[in-house]
Amino acid sequence: MFDRIRRRAEEPSEAQRRFFELSARLQDPGSPEAVQVWAELERVEQAGAVDDSLSPEPRVPTSDQLGGMVMRWPQPLVLDEEMVACSECGAYRDWLVLSARDQIWLRCRAGHQQLETRLDTAWYNRNSGPWVSTHATFEDCLRHLGH
Structure with missing residues (x-):
């Protein structure tokens, strides 16, 4: 066998x-x-001769082409062992964190904005996720994020 x-x-x-x-x-x-x-x-x-070069649409804009970047921060924000609260309404959660011109701004649900000097662009880049979308205006971005 x-x-x-x-x-x-x-x-x-x-x-x-x-x-x-x-x-x-x-x-x-x-x-x-x-x-x-x-x-x-x-x-x-x-x-089958096809042009393999990328069209301009899928290219990611550079930082100088953007007015700024925004991310949601739903939990309380603690800096230097202190919980950050809105200076006008006292809200302490559900922030929008805005990064523009090497400055970090916090925006509460009520629409109050305050400059946060204890945060920098490096912190923003470490904590933000990948880009989901780009918007032509700040109002479009706010609508997209539900604010």
Whole structure:
């Protein structure tokens, strides 16, 4: 029984034999199969010429092209062991954190904004996630974030 398995393993299978025959025919440049395959390849190459360069739409704008970036901060914000609260209404959670011109601003749900000097752009970049969308105006951004 094992002798039969060894003999079978030494001999090429039917699929291998067909593959070897076809590749031998395609190696001969004068054979009809080779002429047909090469003509098909040339036709596909001519028809399939596509410009691979990126269009301007998917490119991410640079920081100097943006007016600023905004992220939601739903939990309380604690800086220097002190919970940050809105200076006008006393709200302490559900912030929008705005990064613009190397400054960080906090905006409460009521729409009051205050400059937060204890935060910087590096903090913003560490804590913000990937960009989800860009907006033409600040009001569009606020609507998108639900404020």
